Amino acid sequence: MMDGSSQQTEAAAIAKIYGEPVTELPADLYIPPDALEVFLETFQGPLDLLLYLIRKHNLDVLDIPMAELTRQYMAYIGMMRTNKLELAAEYLLMAAVLIDIKSRMLLPTPAIRDEEEADPRAELVRRLLEYEQMKAAAQQLDQLPQAERDFLLTRVWIEEATAERLPEISVEDLRDAWLMLMARSQANRRHQITRAQLSVREHMSRILRQLQGRAFIEFNDLFNPAAGAPELVVTFLALLELVREHQVEISQPCAFGIIYVRPVSTLSVI
Amino acid sequence: MAGAANPAEIKRIMEAALLTAQEPLPLSDLRKLFDEELGAEVLRRLLEELRLDWDGKGIELVNVASGWRFQAKPEMQKFLDRINPQKPPRYSRAVLETLTIIAYRQPVTRGDIEEIRGVSVSGTILKALESRRWIAPLGHRDVPGRPALYGTTVNFLNDLNLRSLAELPPLDELGTVIEQKGTIGLLPVADAPGEDGPE
Amino acid sequence: MAGAANPAEIKRIMEAALLTAQEPLPLSDLRKLFDEELGAEVLRRLLEELRLDWDGKGIELVNVASGWRFQAKPEMQKFLDRINPQKPPRYSRAVLETLTIIAYRQPVTRGDIEEIRGVSVSGTILKALESRRWIAPLGHRDVPGRPALYGTTVNFLNDLNLRSLAELPPLDELGTVIEQKGTIGLLPVADAPGEDGPE
Numbered sequence: 001m002m003d004g005s006s007q008q009t010e011a012a013a014i015a016k017i018y019g020e021p022v023t024e025l026p027a028d029l030y031i032p033p034d035a036l037e038v039f040l041e042t043f044q045g046p047l048d049l050l051l052y053l054i055r056k057h058n059l060d061v062l063d064i065p066m067a068e069l070t071r072q073y074m075a076y077i078g079m080m081r082t083n084k085l086e087l088a089a090e091y092l093l094m095a096a097v098l099i100d101i102k103s104r105m106l107l108p109t110p111a112i113r114d115e116e117e118a119d120p121r122a123e124l125v126r127r128l129l130e131y132e133q134m135k136a137a138a139q140q141l142d143q144l145p146q147a148e149r150d151f152l153l154t155r156v157w158i159e160e161a162t163a164e165r166l167p168e169i170s171v172e173d174l175r176d177a178w179l180m181l182m183a184r185s186q187a188n189r190r191h192q193i194t195r196a197q198l199s200v201r202e203h204m205s206r207i208l209r210q211l212q213g214r215a216f217i218e219f220n221d222l223f224n225p226a227a228g229a230p231e232l233v234v235t236f237l238a239l240l241e242l243v244r245e246h247q248v249e250i251s252q253p254c255a256f257g258i259i260y261v262r263p264v265s266t267l268s269v270i
Numbered sequence: 271m272a273g274a275a276n277p278a279e280i281k282r283i284m285e286a287a288l289l290t291a292q293e294p295l296p297l298s299d300l301r302k303l304f305d306e307e308l309g310a311e312v313l314r315r316l317l318e319e320l321r322l323d324w325d326g327k328g329i330e331l332v333n334v335a336s337g338w339r340f341q342a343k344p345e346m347q348k349f350l351d352r353i354n355p356q357k358p359p360r361y362s363r364a365v366l367e368t369l370t371i372i373a374y375r376q377p378v379t380r381g382d383i384e385e386i387r388g389v390s391v392s393g394t395i396l397k398a399l400e401s402r403r404w405i406a407p408l409g410h411r412d413v414p415g416r417p418a419l420y421g422t423t424v425n426f427l428n429d430l431n432l433r434s435l436a437e438l439p440p441l442d443e444l445g446t447v448i449e450q451k452g453t454i455g456l457l458p459v460a461d462a463p464g465e466d467g468p469e
Numbered sequence: 470m471a472g473a474a475n476p477a478e479i480k481r482i483m484e485a486a487l488l489t490a491q492e493p494l495p496l497s498d499l500r501k502l503f504d505e506e507l508g509a510e511v512l513r514r515l516l517e518e519l520r521l522d523w524d525g526k527g528i529e530l531v532n533v534a535s536g537w538r539f540q541a542k543p544e545m546q547k548f549l550d551r552i553n554p555q556k557p558p559r560y561s562r563a564v565l566e567t568l569t570i571i572a573y574r575q576p577v578t579r580g581d582i583e584e585i586r587g588v589s590v591s592g593t594i595l596k597a598l599e600s601r602r603w604i605a606p607l608g609h610r611d612v613p614g615r616p617a618l619y620g621t622t623v624n625f626l627n628d629l630n631l632r633s634l635a636e637l638p639p640l641d642e643l644g645t646v647i648e649q650k651g652t653i654g655l656l657p658v659a660d661a662p663g664e665d666g667p668e
Contacts, residue, residue, distance in 0.1 A: 045588030129643045138569035140638040147628040152290035154539040157341035158489040167361045172600035175439045177370040202435045205421035208408040246412040264412045286527030286545045299552045328485030346485045353498045
């Protein structure tokens with residue numbers, strides 16, 4: 001290629017890892033395992049990884065040296081696997097495709113008329129180019145100003161003349177609200193929102209509700225033996241969590257006697 | 271850079287903020303718009319000017335209990351009703367987020383909600399959800415002030431067509447949808463030049 | 470009674486309607502505001518006048534896919550962000566790529582998207598885009614399993630300030646990207662410079 005050398009010189013910093021610019025993967029492809037994990041998350045899939053390798057080694061996508069590309073790709077896959085990183089099945093499938101193409105190219109080629117059709121790489125090249133095109137378009141799309149993110153819409157108050165209607169919400173609204181919260185918490189990272197133990201929290205609520213207006217409840221009454229083991233465990237965890245949060249007190253006046261669960265709040269009121 | 275020294279610019283920015291805000295803006299919020307320390311007096315005078323600028327329009331600037339807002343004049347109602355046929359109202363994001371946190375993290379106190387949202391939660395929001403019978407206080411946390419603990423109600427599940435809270439969308443999956451830049455220390459560099467510097 | 474003979478009054482009413490509307494207003498809606506039969510030409514001319522009246526303000530009148538609306542200029546965002554910390558999430562690359570493929574190749578099935586991206590597409594991604602009201606199932610492809618065909622919505626165009634799909638950035642020609650742009654590898658973050666800046 002004419003501009004091969006100029007591409008070489010601008011061999012760009014491909015990434016920053018922990019703030020440090022990385023311009024080259026070391027030739028022997030050694031990458032510390034934690035960085036490897038980061039790379040794995042960075043690639044959207046095997047096509048993305050292949051495009052990266054093609055760019056990285058300055059290969060001609062329209063005339064891919066299959067042996068070289070396959071070697072690079074397999075080195076990557078091998079590294080991921082030795083580090084026991086979860087590798088999507090698509091990566092392995094692609095490895096098989098690459099090896100298949102490579103081996104077909106080693107076969108003696110019979111006289112053929114339509115080279116384009118017969119090149120075993122054609123389909124792979126087509127997919128790479130199409131994905132690359134969409135990838136670039138995604139980047140451009142993300143640069144378009146977006147309502148709410150880059151500009152706000154006007155929202156002037158208007159009195160509802162007719163009878164008040166209550167807003168409807170859907171589960172999707174809740175999902176969106178949570179996304180918003182997560183995005184924000186990642187943005188300022190002051191608040192780490194971890195995955196909620198939903199079922200435990202749910203049972204915590206239920207227990208508190210059961211205790212409402214009562215001085216105590218018998219431990220056994222909180223459990224429904226018919227509900228199955230997982231349910232019992234979750235109920236028990238919820239109870240422990242409530243104790244930890246000082247919501248309830250558990251007491252057993254005599255050994256092997258009845259265990260009582262009391263709401264702490266009523267205690268302090270009395 | 272974000273400075274807005276002259277009064278016309280201050281008014282321009284306040285106007286944009288008030289026209290786009292979902293809720294009335296108190297002076298304390300309006301003040302946050304500017305780098306400079308603007309006194310309440312200055313802001314009040316400029317708000318008054320802004321109010322007069324809108325004199326004669328179909329929209330007016332008013333000062334309600336919780337702050338300043340633009341609103342349509344009553345005389346506009348008959349026109350606006352013709353194209354606003356009963357659009358179901360929507361809860362503000364503040365309400366939705368509060369409800370979401372209560373649904374997923376119950377039982378929680380108002381303080382817990384504020385902690386997660388990163389902003390204060392007005393009592394109006396909790397009251398609105400309570401009077402909708404979607405949330406209820408379940409007890410009190412045994413800490414100073416004994417704040418109420420909120421949870422969702424059966425009514426909430428019914429209105430959302432859920433049989434149990436377990437049918438809410440799982441949260442861990444949602445993490446894959448938003449950009450993970452906070453958690454990944456990898457910053458792609460588009461065209462940073464330089465051959466040197468590999469580790 | 471609801472007559473609005475003179476142009477100034479017509480503009481005043483349209484302005485109030487546009488500022489209070491929750492969605493962009495098409496000409497057909499704006500026409501409903503008035504008793505008189507106002508021609509599309511007249512309304513368009515008055516809208517243009519109204520647009521000019523707002524010249525120099527922080528808010529502008531724009532024409533998007535489903536009609537006219539007022540919106541804050543992007544340059545206002547840095548101020549407005551200070552009192553409005555609630556932003557929609559910045560989507561991950563997986564979501565963006567999925568959205569892009571739907572926008573440019575619609576109607577497509579999930580299988581089509583997976584074929585192009587070379588990886589499976591989680592249902593969560595499609596649901597997130599659906600609940601954002603940016604994509605919608607348009608029908609089913611008549612093959613075994615009858616997979617849903619997705620396309621983008623008018624709301625997607627509105628949110629991106631576009632009047633039609635034709636206004637999307639043109640696609641690079643196949644194969645030109647690698648040679649010319651060198652964008653291979655990692656997708657640069659749009660606002661990367663700000664990343665290291667103080668919060």
